Amino acid sequence: MVPNDDKISTFQLGLIIYLTPIGVGIFTLPATLAKDVETNGWIILILGGLLCMLIIYFICDVGKKYSSLGLVETLKLLFGKFLGSVLAFPVFVYYVIFTAMEVRIFGETTKMYLLFKTPLEYIMVPILILAIILARNGIEAIARFFEAAFYLVAFTLLLVILIYLPKSDYSNLLPILRVDPLKLLKSVSDSLFSLSGFEVLFLLFPFIRRPEKALKGSLIAISFIVVLYIIVFVQCIARFGVDYTSTLLYPTLSLIKASDVPGAFIEGIEGLLFSLWIVLIFTTIVMLIFAYSIVGSNLIKQKEIKHTAILFLPIIYVLSLIPDSIAETFELTDKLVMVLGYYTIIALPILMFIASKVKGARG
Amino acid sequence: MRRKREVTYTYTPETKTKISKDINENIGIIKNILKDCDDVVFREFEVGGDDKIRMFLFYVDGMADKLLLDEFVLMPLMISSREVPPSFDEIKNKIFEATKDNAMAVTDFKEIDIIEDLVMEVLSGDTGLLIDYTEKALLIATKAFPTRSVTEPSAETVIRGPRDGFTETIRINTALIRRRVRDPRFKIKQKRIGVRSKTDIAIMYIDDIVDKRVLDELNKRLDKINIDAILDSGYLQQLIEERSFSIFPQVQTTERPDVVAAAIYEGRVGILVDNSPFALIVPVTMNAFFQSGEDYYSRPVISSFVRFIRLLAGGLSILSPALYIAITSFHPQIIPSKLALSIAATREGVPFPAFVEAIIMEITFELLREAGVRLPRPIGSTIGIVGGLVIGQAAVSAGIVSPIMVIVVAITAISSFSITNYELATALRLLRFIFMIAASVYGLYGIVLAYIATLIYTVNIKSFGTPFLAPMAPFYFEDMQDSAFKLPLKYLKHRPLHFDPNDLIRQGDEDGSQ
Numbered sequence: 001m002v003p004n005d006d007k008i009s010t011f012q013l014g015l016i017i018y019l020t021p022i023g024v025g026i027f028t029l030p031a032t033l034a035k036d037v038e039t040n041g042w043i044i045l046i047l048g049g050l051l052c053m054l055i056i057y058f059i060c061d062v063g064k065k066y067s068s069l070g071l072v073e074t075l076k077l078l079f080g081k082f083l084g085s086v087l088a089f090p091v092f093v094y095y096v097i098f099t100a101m102e103v104r105i106f107g108e109t110t111k112m113y114l115l116f117k118t119p120l121e122y123i124m125v126p127i128l129i130l131a132i133i134l135a136r137n138g139i140e141a142i143a144r145f146f147e148a149a150f151y152l153v154a155f156t157l158l159l160v161i162l163i164y165l166p167k168s169d170y171s172n173l174l175p176i177l178r179v180d181p182l183k184l185l186k187s188v189s190d191s192l193f194s195l196s197g198f199e200v201l202f203l204l205f206p207f208i209r210r211p212e213k214a215l216k217g218s219l220i221a222i223s224f225i226v227v228l229y230i231i232v233f234v235q236c237i238a239r240f241g242v243d244y245t246s247t248l249l250y251p252t253l254s255l256i257k258a259s260d261v262p263g264a265f266i267e268g269i270e271g272l273l274f275s276l277w278i279v280l281i282f283t284t285i286v287m288l289i290f291a292y293s294i295v296g297s298n299l300i301k302q303k304e305i306k307h308t309a310i311l312f313l314p315i316i317y318v319l320s321l322i323p324d325s326i327a328e329t330f331e332l333t334d335k336l337v338m339v340l341g342y343y344t345i346i347a348l349p350i351l352m353f354i355a356s357k358v359k360g361a362r363g
Numbered sequence: 364m365r366r367k368r369e370v371t372y373t374y375t376p377e378t379k380t381k382i383s384k385d386i387n388e389n390i391g392i393i394k395n396i397l398k399d400c401d402d403v404v405f406r407e408f409e410v411g412g413d414d415k416i417r418m419f420l421f422y423v424d425g426m427a428d429k430l431l432l433d434e435f436v437l438m439p440l441m442i443s444s445r446e447v448p449p450s451f452d453e454i455k456n457k458i459f460e461a462t463k464d465n466a467m468a469v470t471d472f473k474e475i476d477i478i479e480d481l482v483m484e485v486l487s488g489d490t491g492l493l494i495d496y497t498e499k500a501l502l503i504a505t506k507a508f509p510t511r512s513v514t515e516p517s518a519e520t521v522i523r524g525p526r527d528g529f530t531e532t533i534r535i536n537t538a539l540i541r542r543r544v545r546d547p548r549f550k551i552k553q554k555r556i557g558v559r560s561k562t563d564i565a566i567m568y569i570d571d572i573v574d575k576r577v578l579d580e581l582n583k584r585l586d587k588i589n590i591d592a593i594l595d596s597g598y599l600q601q602l603i604e605e606r607s608f609s610i611f612p613q614v615q616t617t618e619r620p621d622v623v624a625a626a627i628y629e630g631r632v633g634i635l636v637d638n639s640p641f642a643l644i645v646p647v648t649m650n651a652f653f654q655s656g657e658d659y660y661s662r663p664v665i666s667s668f669v670r671f672i673r674l675l676a677g678g679l680s681i682l683s684p685a686l687y688i689a690i691t692s693f694h695p696q697i698i699p700s701k702l703a704l705s706i707a708a709t710r711e712g713v714p715f716p717a718f719v720e721a722i723i724m725e726i727t728f729e730l731l732r733e734a735g736v737r738l739p740r741p742i743g744s745t746i747g748i749v750g751g752l753v754i755g756q757a758a759v760s761a762g763i764v765s766p767i768m769v770i771v772v773a774i775t776a777i778s779s780f781s782i783t784n785y786e787l788a789t790a791l792r793l794l795r796f797i798f799m800i801a802a803s804v805y806g807l808y809g810i811v812l813a814y815i816a817t818l819i820y821t822v823n824i825k826s827f828g829t830p831f832l833a834p835m836a837p838f839y840f841e842d843m844q845d846s847a848f849k850l851p852l853k854y855l856k857h858r859p860l861h862f863d864p865n866d867l868i869r870q871g872d873e874d875g876s877q
Binding site for chain 2: 137147271
């Protein structure tokens with residue numbers, strides 16, 4: 001008998017931190033990196049990963065201290081009621097827009113690879129509804145879903161990694177470090193934002209059974225993601241070279257398409273693999289919905305997150321249909337990252353870390 | 364002559380009437396309660412020489428052992444007691460004790476002082492004995508009703524393993540379990556459920572292993588039941604399940620005593636219901652449904668392989684028609700062009716879309732299956748012939764379905780038959796249609812959506828506090844040793860953690876330490 005106390009284990013937390021960032025971002029990541037830093041993408045990924053770990057350290061340090069409070073409550077405690085709410089509001093907006101964009105990109109990609117004739121709306125609505133249903137069931141159900149889905153996901157990832165190893169030309173990865181170091185540093189943020197989603201950790205603290213172990217679990221999860229990203233990036237470059245990779249819209253899926261597995265009876269494997277990938281994107285959407293529901297319901301002092309999740313469904317749907325094309329969607333996502341992303345992922349954790357230290361020193 | 368009192372009595376289930384000193388009054392009440400019950404036998408007789416004392420005996424004809432009553436109850440009381448000392452006069456004042464302790468050669472007695480309780484017990488097959496001037500009645504254990512002997516279970520057959528299966532008699536069934544658990548800490552608690560049927564149920568567990576919270580929860584749910592009759596364990600199962608509309612069973616049913624015993628040793632609770640050869644086990648997980656008792660009796664590598672085959676069968680029985688629909692109508696580019704062409708060629712003459720074709724065939728198969736179960740055995744084989752001809756030959760040559768579809772249905776059928784648990788197999792049958800509909804609307808995306816929906820549904824199911832998908836979700840690393848695969852028995856040192864047993868150690872180390 002498992003106690004019904006709305007708490008998750010460290011393993012479940014790690015899995016959430018692992019599966020949330022992996023979504024649609026991984027499809028475009030090699031192209032973005034190749035465009036900016038050519039062959040040095042893997043260095044950037046490592047640097048981004050390290051930066052991410054530092055932020056996770058900040059988050060855990062603050063989170064452990066106020067582990068029974070959520071993000072909004074902690075902010076209110078540190079900065080006062082009004083200022084705290086003001087500081088928390090952009091996070092809410094960030095998650096709502098992020099969800100909408102994720103759903104839109106998912107819809108476009110599905111249309112491109114699986115359902116060429118189905119209208120976008122019909123693709124987006126069912127996954128949004130399923131995600132809301134799961135998010136409404138609370139963190140325990142979400143964590144169990146992530147675990148149950150992980151078996152398929154692990155299988156998919158292994159397939160992606162293993163199939164393409166032999167046919168690549170690793171000399172494409174050379175030369176190393178022939179890019180302006182300033183440019184390198186600039187694109188660290190790219191790699192950091194490819195990990196965005198990990199910041200839900202901040203919201204999860206009230207649900208973690210052993211907050212003191214959260215740091216370890218999250219760090220392991222992040223390092224696994226970084227390894228996966230590096231493998232995907234290296235494979236893309238080794239296969240296509242820098243120039244070709246940077247012109248592709250979804251190099252990761254092209255990579256899958258370009259392979260012909262000897263003896264496989266399945267031909268167009270990218271369609272099949274993408275459909276498995278949907279589960280990964282779904283986990284991201286669920287977590288984002290859960291995130292905005294928690295922040296939203298804390299802001300309006302609603303106890304049940306169920307209503308908040310449903311309340312913003314139409315808004316997300318409308319928001320996701322605003323961009324006219326997939327290119328515009330990416331543009332909008334970049335803009336979102338520039339403003340709200342920097343705030344939520346970098347500024348807020350540092351700010352809270354300093355504030356908690358100051359408060360700790362005073363008290 | 365004592366004055367015969369007029370008996371004014373009407374029976375309701377709540378009345379409790381004390382047995383009075385006057386035997387006539389008692390007999391009157393009993394005869395009133397059992398009025399028009401022509402299967403009940405009443406016998407008044409007198410004991411002793413000159414100074415006689417009246418006794419009254421009643422039982423249900425066919426449920427009590429008449430031979431035992433004749434030889435060991437009536438014979439000593441009516442005949443032998445006159446021949447041997449002490450004489451009747453000496454024990455006149457303690458006639459009840461004398462009857463009970465000295466006269467009858469029967470092993471099991473019970474003293475009862477409420478008439479309604481006595482009638483209740485008599486209706487379960489025992490015999491009631493009333494003695495004049497005594498405010499207590501004797502209940503003699505004489506249960507002997509027609510029972511089916513222990514035979515091999517028909518729904519769960521094994522090649523390697525014990526051949527005995529439960530019968531309809533709860534006593535025989537508890538004995539079958541007790542033979543496997545000779546531990547005084549193994550408890551069999553009996554209850555009666557059903558306002559009118561008063562069906563015996565037995566709750567079985569090992570006291571120091573079982574999770575007490577599960578036991579409390581079970582008792583709470585059993586006490587809430589207020590139904591007129593429990594005819595089979597299926598009634599009880601539905602009444603104690605959390606989710607009544609769920610397609611997945613949240614209680615395991617089995618005909619095999621070894622499966623129940625194994626579950627009890629794992630810290631789970633077994634429930635037997637009288638008149639039902641199916642025992643219930645709580646809590647249950649999806650994992651347990653994919654296991655068979657045989658897995659534990661055969662070699663670990665083989666049983667791991669068999670478990671893998673079963674999981675594959677589960678997947679195939681849900682997915683194969685859905686995949687057929689998705690690939691032929693949405694994504695022909697996924698399969699190699701040669702195969703795609705040959706499928707298209709066989710489908711050329713078929714006038715229906717893939718979904719309709721699949722639905723026709725699957726429904727036909729379900730009909731055949733249902734008919735095969737219901738038909739009397741001699742006619743049963745006819746169904747096989749009809750099915751083979753209709754599905755295999757005629758449908759294809761008439762151009763209604765393609766030969767590939769026939770193969771798909773065959774795969775579905777075989778896989779759904781290789782799932783060990785009947786109830787789970789039925790649940791998966793239903794899921795198959797949902798996946799088919801999803802695939803006909805959204806293709807592969809639809810299948811993934813249906814998969815996600817099924818997962819959301821199953822992660823929310825709990826069976827007596829144990830998540831349905833444990834030990835996969837939530838993940839218990841230690842329990843993976845006995846999940847999709849199975850380690851050799853030597854390494855299975857502890858009981859499954861996800862059932863939260865009190866005593867974890869199943870197997871000590873070789874040197875005897877634990």
